[in-house]
Amino acid sequence: MDHKTLRGKKFLASMSLCVSLGVSLMALVLSCANARAETGLSDLKVQTPYRLSVFAHVRGARSLAPAHEIATVFVGTRAKSLYAIREGKVHVLSASLRVPNGIVWRAPYLYVAEQHRVSRYRFDKFQSRLPAGEVLFDGLPNKKHHGWRVAAIGADDRLYLAVGAPCNICTPKGLEGTIVRLPLTGGAPEIYARGVRNSVGMDFRPQSGVLFFTDNGADFMGDNSPLEELNRAPRKGMFFGYPFFGGARERTRQFETRPLPQESTFPVATFPAHNAPLGVHFYRGEKIEDLKGDAFVALHGSWNRSVPDGYRVIRLHFEHGNPAPSRQSVFIDGFLHLEGGRGRPVDVTTHWDGSLLVSDDARGLVYQIQ
Numbered sequence: 001m002d003h004k005t006l007r008g009k010k011f012l013a014s015m016s017l018c019v020s021l022g023v024s025l026m027a028l029v030l031s032c033a034n035a036r037a038e039t040g041l042s043d044l045k046v047q048t049p050y051r052l053s054v055f056a057h058v059r060g061a062r063s064l065a066p067a068h069e070i071a072t073v074f075v076g077t078r079a080k081s082l083y084a085i086r087e088g089k090v091h092v093l094s095a096s097l098r099v100p101n102g103i104v105w106r107a108p109y110l111y112v113a114e115q116h117r118v119s120r121y122r123f124d125k126f127q128s129r130l131p132a133g134e135v136l137f138d139g140l141p142n143k144k145h146h147g148w149r150v151a152a153i154g155a156d157d158r159l160y161l162a163v164g165a166p167c168n169i170c171t172p173k174g175l176e177g178t179i180v181r182l183p184l185t186g187g188a189p190e191i192y193a194r195g196v197r198n199s200v201g202m203d204f205r206p207q208s209g210v211l212f213f214t215d216n217g218a219d220f221m222g223d224n225s226p227l228e229e230l231n232r233a234p235r236k237g238m239f240f241g242y243p244f245f246g247g248a249r250e251r252t253r254q255f256e257t258r259p260l261p262q263e264s265t266f267p268v269a270t271f272p273a274h275n276a277p278l279g280v281h282f283y284r285g286e287k288i289e290d291l292k293g294d295a296f297v298a299l300h301g302s303w304n305r306s307v308p309d310g311y312r313v314i315r316l317h318f319e320h321g322n323p324a325p326s327r328q329s330v331f332i333d334g335f336l337h338l339e340g341g342r343g344r345p346v347d348v349t350t351h352w353d354g355s356l357l358v359s360d361d362a363r364g365l366v367y368q369i370q
Contacts, residue, residue: 068352102149113149136186155209162199214277217247226250229267274302275310279347287354298345
């Protein structure tokens with residue numbers, strides 16, 4: 001064997017070893033990432049007899065939109081990225097959107113509410129990149145403060161969007177501080193509800209078609225004030241108190257002497273101050289009989305309270321169309337003291353297999369509860 005051939009064989013052997021080491025290293029990295037995600041899951045306490053596991057790793061995971069027709073779960077964020085989970089793999093559909101937090105699926109379209117506009121994208125089959133879209137409305141207030149939208153489709157086949165007030169306590173202008181709705185094919189939105197400070201979760205109760213939405217109370221009114229809200233909005237034209245009320249029945253100092261523009265509707269359920277209720281969802285599966293008719297609210301957790309509070313998922317049992325105060329319970333707890341960093345639940349939804357999915361934007365995870 002000549003020296004040139006020998007050098008060639010040694011080179012190929014070295015390359016093979018490098019490739020093997022590279023693959024092993026990549027597997028080790030992925031294994032470590034999975035281990036880090038699994039670390040501390042034992043500290044998450046879910047109601048008996050349910051069990052919790054990691055469904056997917058998605059950086060900044062917030063709004064969830066399962067699409068059974070194409071076996072995909074879409075995931076929105078407060079950054080620039082929109083993701084899709086399919087067969088255990090996470091795809092970056094786009095990394096150039098403007099706060100694509102509000103997403104909802106109605107086959108064959110994925111509706112995406114960004115900070116400044118709402119669009120829809122047609123998926124006749126799964127695609128690993130976001131297809132060309134159709135802008136439905138581009139006149140949303142383009143302000144960063146409370147600029148992450150949430151979206152839902154009502155029983156009237158219209159798209160509902162929450163538009164937060166761009167401040168802590170101030171007088172909203174235009175579409176600010178409202179919930180609006182528009183046709184699924186697009187057009188100018190109409191205001192459905194006013195006096196909404198910052199709703200980051202809405203859902204329609206399947207049994208009645210009535211809209212329920214969370215609303216975050218004002219900051220800097222004290223550790224235990226104001227209470228956070230879950231509201232019921234069965235008809236257009238209702239007023240929910242902001243900025244005259246910071247939350248529930250607690251008046252704001254800035255507006256306490258001013259007359260209300262109309263009668264205020266107060267929440268049907270409340271949560272402790274600064275718990276930050278975000279996603280609300282009515283269980284829609286057939287698999288878990290015990291959960292039928294119940295709603296779930298993700299308490300994202302406080303950032304401006306001397307003793308942190310929230311950081312859990314609450315279960316609400318409904319009676320006569322409203323949550324029963326005595327039947328509110330903690331469904332998942334332990335996010336505050338997780339090993340490896342606290343978690344912050346954001347959204348809850350029903351997977352097409354009947355399980356529940358919960359997003360956590362702090363740890364970049366989507367959990368599955370079975």
